[in-house]
Amino acid sequence: MPRDSLITSEDDIDVGLDLAGEDEVFSSNEGHERERHRGKRRDGDGEKKKRKKRRRKGAHRAEEGEDEVQTRHERREREKRRRAKNDQEAKGRERDEEERVQTTSGKVAKTKKNIRNENTRRRVEEEEVEVEERLEKRKKKHGSAKKEEKKEDEGKQMVKEKEREVKKKKHKKVVETSSEQETSEEEDDKEEDSKDEEMRPECLTPEELEKLKEAVDERKKLIQSLRGKPWPMKKKLVTLRESQEFVEKYEGALGKGKGRKLYAYKVMMTKKWMKFQRDFENFKTACIPWEMKIKEIESHFGSSVASYFIFLRWMYGINMILFGLTFGLVMVPEALMGRPYGSMPRKTVPRSEETSAMDFAVLWDFGGYAQYSVLFYGFYNNQRAIGWLKFRMPLSYFLVGVGTVAYSYMVVIRTMARNANESGVGDDNSFNFSWKMFTSWDYLIGNPETADNKFASITTSFKEAILEEQESHKDDNIHLTRFLRVLANFLVLCCLAGSGYLIYFVVRRSQKFALDGLENHTWWERNEVNMVMSLLGMFCPMLFDVISTLENYHPRVALQWQLGRIFALFLGNLYTFIIALMDEINLKREEEKIVKFNITTWEASLYNGTISENSTAPSITINPADVPRGPCWETMVGQEFVRLIISDTMTTYITLLIGDFLRAVLVRFLNYCWCWDLEAGFPSYSEFDVSGNVLGLIFNQGMIWMGAFYAPCLPALNVLRLHVSMYLQCWAVMCCNVPQERVFKASGSNNFYMAMLLVILFLSTLPAIYTIVTIPPSFDCGPFSGKNRMFDVIHETLESDFPAWFSKVFSYASNPGLVLPFILLMVLAIYYLQSTSKSYRQANVELKKKLQTQNEENKKKNKRAALKAQMDLEEARKAASQAAEEQKNNNASLQGQEADEEENYVSSHRLYHGKNGRNPPPMNGDRQLLASRAPGPRTYHHGNHGASGYLPGFSEPRMCRVPSLQRH
């Protein structure tokens, strides 16, 4: 399309040219007139010029002023007519001009000389000198800077002159005068232009103004779009200069120049804004961490492995924000402004645990001092406002808990929508190979190592594409595959059921142990549930992997199946864990009731005791460590989650170190002294397990969401864990894993991860919300102690911190009569949107299909046309060659005939040859022959000539005689 744009832009310029040409023509005419006048004057009274100049001008104006407009109009008319080649008018005009030229041209030359002479002779005539100077200056400045001229008229003249030069051609064409006249005119114009500024915008007719305006706008547009034009810089610069001059000149004439300052300001601001945007964009891209690491991995291991790391980085980002929320709004305020450690029973380690509170084993289990700190729910006080800021701690705690979940929902859904959008645009696979070929190089690469990696990754991607292409053509024994797939699914189901039963069994057993009391059991018995879950999580995926080889799916599909299965497994594990936890919560609540009762009796006995001893001393100071307290189930839940996260992290890291690193080291170094090839044979190096890692990440996140309400430290822990695993896994992948044998592109799986994350998010918020809403908080720990339900904090805030009308409005709004219709409305809206989106999608798909078929049809049509054209061409060529041969034969035969009848016609023939010097065209020769010789017995030859003219046996022997004939 570059040519098109080029042409149109040239057209634009042409419009301008026309206009300018017209202007210029009549201005030059005027110039003639002036020149004539002036010439006369100069001849007549040379010396008075200086003094009279101003007056003369005025006189000119006075003289011509009135009829000038008229004449101008007339001339314009004439111009038009001439352009239409109206001869009469043109002649009249010509005459007119010729007359003038006759009168002037000689004079002009003289006057010019005169001026110079005068100049040298009489320096007194400053005016003339000035003119000369201007002329000179202009000539000099022609190429270089021109903006130095501040005076408007000068600028205008400049512009005009330039334009004139550009349009000279046009001018020449239009005004058909001799070249001498032209040059003289040119001279005239220059001199004239420098003297006065006759072009007044007021003199322009409205339509002309309109035209001018259009032209100016065109030019402006041109300037705007110049940077996007595919021209070489030189051309751009020239065009720019021209159009800038044009705009500058005529914009002033249009009166638009008044807003120039504002315009310039606007332009500057837009430029600044663009710059800022770009800088910000650059900054943003520079802020994305681990980009190079991931790129490196991508280039070595393909996009599927990289997609895991990208997902990890995304998770890291989310966790950073969750961490910021909990840390900034809950933990820090409590630590800074809340009551210090040891001031209350809930903030003190109880006496019985004091001895072991600093032990590492206890701290590792998040007991002891860790338990009685801001890390857990129980440490927070139920004081409504803390510190000099009057920070509403309980409210903040509640809102942060809700906010983290809400934020996570928002982010996940938004990302999913964006991904869907992207894939909706990009899933068009019609140009797979061409895109790969033309768009795969990353032009940003400036690092030799990255470039190497990029080469590697491009090669891989091509191999992937070829593989996929071949895959799509492959078909195997369908029945066998089906059977194997059913079998595989059956085996997987068995595995899942088995692991479910195992967990159920273990949980039941652990409950029994818990009833017995944990102290009299071994370490294994105490940690049985966790360990079994971790082991199952470790080995079941391997089993699934083995089973999935039966299925013979495409790797991408296989990955999704694998993910689904592991997901089911993990989900089962998680829910059994939650159920166990619920049981424990119930146990604790029972215990709490007992403690509560005990405490009242304890207090009563305490007071009774004191009363009996000393009736007037109620202020007995009891060390908070000694006060009996409830079990605080919330802290227990938090602790459980923290422990789970820790053990999960540890298993991940240890598997990484043992399963990947140690294996790699062993394989690498034992290979020197082993009986079979370890590297190529059985143990080999491990491949990076994308599905398992992704699921681990997702479930880990689910646990964070579940437990973050009861343990505000969880996001912080998770950030730490993700940060470490980013580096550790990057390192492990680069140093001990081998690329998958079948590298494939993970294009669609990103949203698959997201979908799983969403499901997990939903499933993990369910129990959290359930506990928050239904179970009353413990009576002596946490920010909501003493309330009936945790969300009562909202009511409290509404009642005490907001004006009365607000709570009234709120209570009205929360009336079921209002809420139910609202929910109904929302459901309806969702339904409506859902159906519209579905119909849109359908339309989209249909359109795409239509496009594709049309494309194919076009292709076919084109191909057919091309084929036909080719055949036509071939035929034509054949015909042409035939014709050529025919001609040759014709000639030959003709000449043969001629040779036959040499004696008779030789003279005439020679005459012809002598004239032409070569063979006559056959028709001519024919005619000539026909004319010259008698229609004898050989006429049938001529008749044959017209039809086919091919006389094989006849012409051959005579061919050789032709040259001899010509040689005559």
Next chain:
Amino acid sequence: MGNKQTIFTDEQLDAYQDCTFFTRKEILRLHGRYHELAPHLVPMDYTNEPDCKLPLALIVNMPELKENPFRNRIVESFSEDGMGNLSFNEFVDMFSVLSEMAPRELKAIYAFKIYDFNVDNYLCKEDLEKTLNKLTKEELTPEEVQLVCEKAIEEADLDGDNKLSFADFENMITRAPDFLRVVFHQREELFWHLLQDCCSITPPAASYCSYCRTAPPSGDPAPTHPLSLPHTPPSLRQQKKTTSPMLQLR
């Protein structure tokens, strides 16, 4: 290069800004880069538009282009003579088109030129083969190359002449999802480089880009700028080369 007025007049700078996607500063930086490619050839004073051109070999060695498999083609297609000799105007033009601000259409036009190795205004099979071999460092087998080229032509060729005209190419490339995002952009790299130049004030350091110079033989650690995060210093790079593939051999 503190004194701007000696390099360009204000008008020239304005004109360049109107003709390219660069700001004043960036144009000056580009001139700096151009100058430092051949300090003895390129004058510092550009006010009278000197006519000087740099050969392809010099330009191709710029860090921005050095690793690009199509570097020769890029430079050639921006040069007026088609041989790769670039005047400053063309040099600026090249980076303007390669900058992220340039619109898709413009990039498509020049991309076509770049991939058109034999300058016949069509991308024929030989062009594609060359492109592919440059992209993969000739690691694909000839059969694979053949297959890919055939496929690519089959996909994008709308008029059935077994080669891609610009219309075909544009139709294909404008639908590519990541053409604008990744490809054909000299985004951070160039601008970081440019920034670097601006930061290095002392003349000896300014004579070449400070963070892409290779480690001097004396082993003095190359000064890494805080902004050059994605680039590993050469010393590390050396070390990595030896260690990272340790266990990956098969």
